[in-house]
Structure formats: structure tokens, C-alpha cells
Amino acid sequence: MSSSRTKSPAAAAPAETKLQSVGNGAPKQGSISVTSGTAADVSLRLENFLIDVADTLNSTLEMDKLLGRVAELVRQIIDYEIFAILLLNERTQELRIRFQIGHTAETERLKIKVGQGITGMAVERRSSVLVDDVRKEPRYINAHPLVRSELAVPLIAKKRVIGVIDIQASKEKYFTEEHNRILTLVASRIAAAIENARLYTRVARQAQTLTVLNEISRELTSILNVDQLFKRIGDLLTRVIEYQMFSILLLDTERNMLVHRFSLRYQENIHLKHDIPLGRGLVGYAVQHQEAVLAPDVSRDPRYIQLNPETRSELCVPLIYKERAIxxxxxESTVENARLYERIAREEQRLERDLSMAREIQIRLLPQSLPQLKSADLAAKFEPALMIGGDMFDFLEYSGERVAFVLGDVSGKGAPAALYAALVSGLLRSTASLEPHPAQMLSAINLSLNERRIEAQYVSLAYAIWDDDSRIMTFANSGLPRPFLCKKGAVSRIESTGLPLGLFEDADYDEVTVRAESGDIFVLVSDGILDAFNAAGEQFGPKRVEEVIQQSCRLQAKEIVQAIFDAVDKYRGTRATFDDETVLAVKVK
Structure with missing residues (x-):
């Protein structure tokens, strides 16, 4: 193999972004530099850091654990002295500390209005606020007399500010623009993880609620003393439910009326005298038909009888004893919960329709046929982790018997990643008419994506041009795993690396040229292939890809691609696929 390395003529040298690990008011020796050095070193360090970010944020859906791990993650790049994540109450427009390190108990109880203090300023501006000396900032809330520097970065999810990540230090000019830049980059991912944890908490609470309600219904068959029964029900419900009103009504069989025997409103005992005829209202219907009734919005249910004007949703569970409703x-829930039920139901229906359509559109965006080459055999396959995904591949024809191969891996999964992949695909096709060199193409796409500044998104992309006459392959890479090359049965990696596209405007990209021979095989894979886990939690990894390629080197490109997917599926076993998977292979005839 002969190779040469050239610089992109259209790209400028990257700015040096040093992530100093600092503490106690002074930088530590041997501080980490993520975006300085050679392109290969930069790409590897940044890729490893972003992988750490993804692994950390995907490792738990429990809010307290998540926020603790976020604090550890931030400390990898900035050795702060004080750390806090503040979440925004959208109704009161106040920030409260949800997790902190180094704050006093008094500070932790503060409620900060939007626009107040440095954190409130970050929410108001929807952008980070870096203060070199808080004594010169009139809005600073003096909670810590020794603090001099502060960096507050808003947490934005789906265009909504949900909170702030705030770090402080006792030295002036402690935090740098590079700290600001990297923390802003990961903040959007932290915000998305917090929103996921919030949703998980809500759903888990609802599931636990239903479990407790079923437990109550079962215990009715064994506890016949009314006072003991009500006490047991109260004990169970306080474990899981923050209700507005809770009532137990018993059936008076002589009058066919439901009589209030026990009620709580905002945890206070109340006495209700409104008897409800059997069959009337939601409770009457539940008893008459011996089935649970859920009304997400009582205003839309004609069976509802209004006893509490604040009620917006209601759940009624019949009490069954020896096959008879007693x-x-x-x-009865608050407005907030009613809206949650309604939104979830509406979103589920909409998502089911949209995902089906998006799946069809994404399939149509992929190449419907492969270029026919006289000196090479091509194949590619894409399997999304969800119904749709963020991986992509494409073939772009150049003049003079040349064709470009593209494989991309967008950060994240699902619809946002798929939409970003569609954007990248459009940019590639529009730029390909200029027939740029691979490094020029990556620089152009990177510039276009940075101009758009789409929140929490970037793409790792490999771009290669094959000359069908000279059998020369020219690679440029921006964060994908290094390409595999099988030559005479021996598999190696091509040293082609670079920063993902959409992160840094001034990123630089190199090219690697390989003169191929008959029987050579080039293979590109997305992260999902290497990161597939088995039951023991071990990754598939590049070595196993090399083994599959070596064992399949006599097969056609399509069979090699399928062999890799089969090996990954077998290795993974029953574990779910957590990332999109794509393989592209070129075998020289």
C-alpha cells in the first residue's frame, strides 16, 4: 500500500482549545488539551470525550444519579470549586438548585428569578454568561464572598430553557472561552438527558401508582374492618401518589347509592355528603360496569359530575369483593397531570403516524441503486436502532470515471438524528456538483453546518473518492472509526481521522491516498457496529470486525457487509440494539 497525506486547501488551521483541569484557584500541571496537536490526536481525544459524554448521559434515567454523573463529567474538563445544576419552574419563572457541590444550605434554598444573578441572566439571554470577576458584575448574587469567577450555561431542550449549569471558582479569570465553548457543546446533551429523566420519573410514578391501586383492590378481599381498610389504603397511596383529591365511596345496596365514606383533599380529611346514584358519573359507571374508568380530561366526558371545580382528570377503580362491586x-388530579395524560396520548398517536412516514422517506433518501464500476464491487447496508435513525450512506458520481462514497453517523438517534442526516445529505449532493476533493468537501459541509448551528447535533462522516481508471482511493474522515483495508488477506486500519462536522468552524481535515490492487477490500463502519454489546457488557470492537473481514475476504462486497451484520447480531444475542449500524464495502476486482 502506498499512501500520501495532504491538507485541505480550503481549510484553515484549527484554533487551539485547551481544557485545563484546574482547581483551588490555580491550574494543575499537565492540563488536558482536547483540540490542540495533530488532527489524529485531536480527533481521538475529542471522540473519546464525546463518547464519555454519551455513555455518562445514557447510563441512567434516575435524576439524582444523572446529575451526580454530570458533575463528574464536567470535572473531567474543568476542575471547578463550586458546581450547581439549577432547574427552571416554568410557572413561577424561578430557578432552584436541584444538585450542587460546594454551596451552603442557605444558598441551596434560594429562588432566583429569571434575569436575576448570573444564572438568571443566562436563562434570560438563552446563552452562556462568563464573568471574570463577579465583584464587577452588578447582577451577581453574593452568596459566596470568596467567589471571583463564574460560568453559567443554559440548558436548552427542544428550544425551551429548562435550567442552568453553573460553575464557580475563587480566582479571577479562572474560566476561559475554551471552557465556555466545550461546556456549551455538552450542555444541550445534558438538557436532553434531564428531560428524558423527567419523563422516565413521570412514567415510573404512574406505573407504580397503578401497581399500588391493584394491591389495594386485592387487599379488600382480606380486610373486612372498615377502619383498618381505610388506614391501609392511606398508607399505600402516600407511597406513590401526589393527588389533589382521594375518595372512597361504598355502595348502599338498599338505595343503590354510592356514599362517601372517606375523603382527602390536599392531605386534609374532608366530609362530603353528596351521594351519587349507581350508574351516574364516572364513579357510578365504574361500579355499575365493574371496570376502571380513566378520564384524561373530565370536561370532555359526558359522564362526569362536577364536585370539585379544580379537577381536570379522574381515575375510578371499582372495589370488587367476591365478584361483587361494593x-x-x-x-382526581390537577391540571398539570391532566395535561400530561392528554399530551402523552396525543403524542403517541402523532408519533406513530409520523415515524411510519419518516421511515419511508428515509429509505427513499438512501441510494436506490449502486454505481456500476468496471474495477470495483460495491455494497452498503443500514439498520436503524429505532424505526428511523441518524446513520446515512450515499454514492456521488464525479466526472472521469470517479465516484464518491459517503458514510455518516449523526449524534443521537431517532427523528432528530434522521432529520439532521437528511440535511447533511442535501448539503453533500448540492456541493458534489463542484467535485471537491474529500478534505475540501468535509470543510465545506462543516462550514455549512456551523452556520446553521443546530442545537445538540453534529455528524461524523467519511468521504472517499474512487478513481475507476487508476484504482486510487482518496479518503478524508471526520470522526468515524478509521477505515479497514484488507490486502492479500491481512487487515489493517487506514490512518484517516478528523473532528466531527458541525462542532468547530475552523476544523482542519487531511486526506489519505491509497493505490489499490486486485482483491483489496475497503470497509467503512459506523460507531454502532464497534459499540455493539454482548450479554457480558463487552463491546464488539474493531478487532472482531477485522476478523470477519479476514474470514470473508474471498466473498463479494455484499456478502462481506452481511457477514459483519451477522457477526454483530450473533455477538449481541438478545440484547437490544442501542445505536444505528451501517457498513459500506468496496472490493477491487
């Missing part, structure tokens, strides 16, 4: 357990 009463009903009634829960």
Missing part, C-alpha cells in the same frame, strides 16, 4: 376508589 364501592369505588376515586382519584
Amino acid at each position: 364501592g369505588v376508589l376515586d382519584l
